[in-house]
Structure formats: structure tokens, C-alpha cells
Amino acid sequence: MILYFTRRFLCKCKFGGGVLLEQLKYIDGISIVDTKGTILFTIKFNPKFHSEIDENAGIIGQNLFSVFPMINETSSTLFQAMRSGTPIFRASQSIVDFNGNKNKTTNISLPIKANGKIIGAIELSKDISVTGQLSTSVVEIDPNSFRVKHLKEKVKPERAFFTLDDIITENEEVLSIKRSVKNMAQGDSPVIIYGETGTGKELFAHAIHNASDRRSKPFITQNCAALPETLIESILFGTKRGGFTGAENNPGLFELADGGTLFLDEINSMPIHLQAKLLRVLEEGYVRRIGDSHLRSVDVRLITATNIHPVQCIKEGILRQDLYYRIGVMMVAIPPLRERKEDIRVLIDYFIGKFNKKLSKKIAHISKDALISLHNHDWPGNIRELENIIEYAMNQVDVCEDTLQVKHMEQQMKLLGLVKSDSEKEMLPLKEEIATLEKERIKEAIVLTEGNVSRAARLLDIPRQTFQAKMKQYKITI
Incomplete structure (x- = not known):
């Protein structure tokens, strides 16, 4: 399967006026690493490479730079591909493994993405130690094939899926928040959303965008905690070709969100020095790609979120005070589920309907015992935790059953502490x-x-x- 997709990709690439596949004719090896450089997979078709370490079996799980100590993050085409988010082609690279074996290869390194996030890279290698290096040092890609398609997919605007009507509640405080959100959506002022994990912060961000005049424009989301520090700056502000090794002309999230909304979740996870750059962009309305001297004007409404109260973030030194004053013009504080328990029943009904459709079940009721057990829980994971336990329970229900009962969720409830065994119960006066x-x-x-x-x-x-x-x-x- 890997070779099938590799061949399909190579057939679309041009090299020196000829088809790349015709120039390479074959590949000698495939390697896959994650963002930390851990070797996840490797296979060598050339017997010359089999001496690396017991025919590659011993290098799985090891760090790339331990196996090949003569390369580093700067010289590695795998890391260049992950850093730039685009394919890297090098016609000649000298590699020396820790046993002293020397090889010269032609490499094609490609970033691996999942849900818009770079999770690793794959490299195709051909030994040119004997045949000599190929005719040029850079492989150009046909502008009508892979690369243009890749960039179009990368910059394809995202959209907000949820509206205020999707926020289900009977709690007066949340109803008041919804009314407030409807009003604040009409402006362009930054909004910071605070709430514990699982309370639905992103849902509110979607709703703000969809209630605003920017609803037809891009809605770009990014969890700051999900990005390595080495990548977050280039992802936010973009890169210019030649700005660093392997850099290409790529727009950042601010450019992609131009005219619309940028939602940065877990803003408190952003490195402090980047928070200063973010503040400058918000103050000036311009971004400068890494390695570029040109300023680009951007019109973006910023929505941020944190699961720690902003004041506490400032005290802990993980959020700049001046940035907070800039992004916290308006604040939405979402109460945890334990403080809005009247919503438990309506949320249960909603999740039952959702999973009836997803799992092809026909649940119409929930037993009183099950409802009471769920109501008495404190829900540290909030709505997400409730959704998970309902989904678990409905996976345990037989097709012929129509009532959700304690027995369907008992095992999960014990793990979550909703039900205590007799030995765990304490004797009180x-x-x-x-x-x-x-x-x-x-x-x-x-x-x-x-x-x-x-x-x-x-x-x-x-x-x-x-x-x-x-x-x-x-x-x-x-």
C-alpha cells in the first residue's frame, strides 16, 4: 500500500524536464519518523543498506540522530519537510550511520499530516554512491500536479459548523451568556473564552463567528498546545522561501483567516516570546512572514480560549498581562456542568438522539436509577465526559432494547467514580x-x-x- 501511493506521487513529479520516476526508476528505501525524530518505520530494498542494524530491525524506535550522528535538524531533509510543511527534494545527500557506513543518496521527503497537523515525515531514498548524483540539485514539481494541489488543500478556508442554536441549555446563566454572545458577535473586538476542559469553548467560538458579519469568511482554528514550539511561529505568521533551510512561500494562519476569524485554543500554552509577536500583530494589523521584510495587512477577528482563568495564567507567568488586556476586551466564562445540573437531562436526551443515529440504536428512555446516578456525579470532565459515558452505554445496549439503564454504563461509571463498591463506602455518624x-x-x-x-x-x-x-x-x- 505504501509503495502504491508512493508510485502515484512520483508519477506526478517532474525532474529536469523528464518524469521523476523515469529518472529514479526505483527507490532503495523508505523511512518514516515522527516530529521528535523517532524512527517509526523503515524498509530497505537495496542489500547494500541491510547492514545498518540487523537489517533495520534494530533501529525502529530509535532517534534518527542517534542512528545517523552526522546529520541534525538543520541538515535533515525529513525535519526540513516537517518544518516547512512542504515536500523537500535533495538530489545528493551524504549519510554516515553510527557504524561508519557511508552512502550517498537522493532523497524525497514529504510531511505527513492528520487533521491539518504535521505528525511526521516520510522519506524515499535512492543510493547514488556508484552511479553518481543526478543532474540537478533541486527537483521541481509540475505546477499542475501535486504541489499546487497540496497548497490549495492547505490554504482551503475552514468554516464554523455550530451556531448558538447548537448550544443546548436550560441554565439561566448559560442562556444569559448566549444572549450576550449574540450581541458581542456584531463587533470585531477580541474575545477570550474561559472554561474548564469539556465545557464547550470551541462551540462558543463557532457560534460567535456564525452570528457575526464575518460568517461567510474563513474560520481558522488552532490549538496552541498541539504544536511544537519550533513550528508555531511559522504556522501563525507564515514563511518566505529561503528564510531558512527548506523554507517555502507559505501563508500563516493570520493570512488564511483574513476577513474572517482566527480561534486560538489554549492560548496560555503559547511561548511567552511568541505572545509578544502576537500582541504586535494585533496592535498593528500587519504580519511579517519568517525571513521576509514585507509587511502584509490582515483583517482578522481573534478569539482565544483557556481552561485556566486568565488572571491565574498571568500570576503563573504563562500569559503576558499586556496581551491579556488586548485579547480580553470581551470575556465569556462558561460555568462547569456541576454548576448547571439542570442541563444534564436535556444533554442526555440530545446525546441519546445523536448516538441512536450514529449507532443505529432505538433508545427512547433512560431509567430513573441511571438518571439519578448521572445527576449526582460532579463531572470534572464536564459535557465531554457526559457525552463519552452516554456513547459508552449505548454501545452496550442490545438492538432490541429501548431503555438506557445503569447496567449499560456500570463499568464506566465505576471507573469514573460514579458508583462506589460497598468496601469503598464510608461510615458516617x-x-x-x-x-x-x-x-x-x-x-x-x-x-x-x-x-x-x-x-x-x-x-x-x-x-x-x-x-x-x-x-x-x-x-x-x-
Whole structure:
């Protein structure tokens, strides 16, 4: 399969006026590394290469620079391809492994991407130690084939998929946030979104863009924590050909988002020195690609997000105070699920509908025991955690069943701490046990009656006034 796709690629590449495949005729080896330089796969077809280390078996999992100590990140075509995000062609490269074996090769190095993120590189090599190097030092790519197609795919604008209507809630605070977001979407001021992991920060970013006048323009997203520090600057601001070894003319995220919105998640993970450059771009409205002296004007609305409160980020020194004042013109603080438990039922219903369609199930109900167990959990993973446990449970349901029950999610609930074994239960003084039981029963009654106080009081067979007094005593809100 690897050779099939390799051949398809090579057939589209031109070299010195001839077809590259016709010049190479064959390849002697294939190697794949991740972004750290770990060798994930290697195969050598040339017997001359088989002496590397027990016919390559011993180098899997080792670092590229340990096996080939004479190259480094600057000279390695694999790393050049990952850094620039484009194919690198070198007609002649001398390689010496740690056993002292010397070879001269022609290399074709290509970045490997998944979901728009560079995760490694693949290199095709041909031994030219005997035949001598090929006629030129750079392989040009047919402008009507792979390279143009690659760049078009790379700069293809993304779009926002979610709107305010996709934010499901019955919580008054979140409803108020939605109303506020609808108003703030009309301007161009930067927005910072704060919320714990799993609360739906990106969902709000999508909604802001789709409620704005920029909705028809690009919506570009990037998680700052998902990028190595060596790549984030070039990805944000772009590169100019010749700016560094292997650099090509590539637009950065600011240029790709021109006219639209750029969403930077986990902004607190961005290196401090790059935060200063980001601040300058926001202040001036211009970007300069790495290695370029030319300034490019950009019209971008910036939305950022963090799962740590911005003030705490500043105290910990992971967010510049001056940058915060620039990006925090408007702030959206999303409450965690444990503070909006009235949303648990509506979210469960939504996820059941979603996974009915995805898994071809026909769940129409959730048992009272299962609902109460889910309601009593604190949900440190928030909505994402709830979605995961519903998906897990629905994978356990037989096709003929129509009710989601505790047994379907019991194993996952134990792992998450929703259910404790008898040996884990602690003995409390009788007064505390009674108070705990009373509080739990009141919460359960509220859940089962969907917040109707009168019905909940009748369910527990106590006066409405007593029920309300107990709610106040235990600080239970609806």
C-alpha cells in the first residue's frame, strides 16, 4: 500500500524536464519518523543498506540522530519537510550511520499530516554512491500536479459548523451568556473564552463567528498546545522561501483567516516570546512572514480560549498581562456542568438522539436509577465526559432494547467514580447519614419532576413549605 501511493506521487513529479520516476526508476528505501525524530518505520530494498542494524530491525524506535550522528535538524531533509510543511527534494545527500557506513543518496521527503497537523515525515531514498548524483540539485514539481494541489488543500478556508442554536441549555446563566454572545458577535473586538476542559469553548467560538458579519469568511482554528514550539511561529505568521533551510512561500494562519476569524485554543500554552509577536500583530494589523521584510495587512477577528482563568495564567507567568488586556476586551466564562445540573437531562436526551443515529440504536428512555446516578456525579470532565459515558452505554445496549439503564454504563461509571463498591463506602455518624440521605432524596425528586417543586414535595410526601426549607438548608438550587 505504501509503495502504491508512493508510485502515484512520483508519477506526478517532474525532474529536469523528464518524469521523476523515469529518472529514479526505483527507490532503495523508505523511512518514516515522527516530529521528535523517532524512527517509526523503515524498509530497505537495496542489500547494500541491510547492514545498518540487523537489517533495520534494530533501529525502529530509535532517534534518527542517534542512528545517523552526522546529520541534525538543520541538515535533515525529513525535519526540513516537517518544518516547512512542504515536500523537500535533495538530489545528493551524504549519510554516515553510527557504524561508519557511508552512502550517498537522493532523497524525497514529504510531511505527513492528520487533521491539518504535521505528525511526521516520510522519506524515499535512492543510493547514488556508484552511479553518481543526478543532474540537478533541486527537483521541481509540475505546477499542475501535486504541489499546487497540496497548497490549495492547505490554504482551503475552514468554516464554523455550530451556531448558538447548537448550544443546548436550560441554565439561566448559560442562556444569559448566549444572549450576550449574540450581541458581542456584531463587533470585531477580541474575545477570550474561559472554561474548564469539556465545557464547550470551541462551540462558543463557532457560534460567535456564525452570528457575526464575518460568517461567510474563513474560520481558522488552532490549538496552541498541539504544536511544537519550533513550528508555531511559522504556522501563525507564515514563511518566505529561503528564510531558512527548506523554507517555502507559505501563508500563516493570520493570512488564511483574513476577513474572517482566527480561534486560538489554549492560548496560555503559547511561548511567552511568541505572545509578544502576537500582541504586535494585533496592535498593528500587519504580519511579517519568517525571513521576509514585507509587511502584509490582515483583517482578522481573534478569539482565544483557556481552561485556566486568565488572571491565574498571568500570576503563573504563562500569559503576558499586556496581551491579556488586548485579547480580553470581551470575556465569556462558561460555568462547569456541576454548576448547571439542570442541563444534564436535556444533554442526555440530545446525546441519546445523536448516538441512536450514529449507532443505529432505538433508545427512547433512560431509567430513573441511571438518571439519578448521572445527576449526582460532579463531572470534572464536564459535557465531554457526559457525552463519552452516554456513547459508552449505548454501545452496550442490545438492538432490541429501548431503555438506557445503569447496567449499560456500570463499568464506566465505576471507573469514573460514579458508583462506589460497598468496601469503598464510608461510615458516617447517624445524623450525617440521615442528612446526606435527605439531601440526596430531595435532589432525586427535583430531577424526576424536572424542577417542579410542588410535584417533588408530593413525591416525598411532605408539605411544599417544608420541601423549600430543606432546599434552603442544603443549599439546593434548581
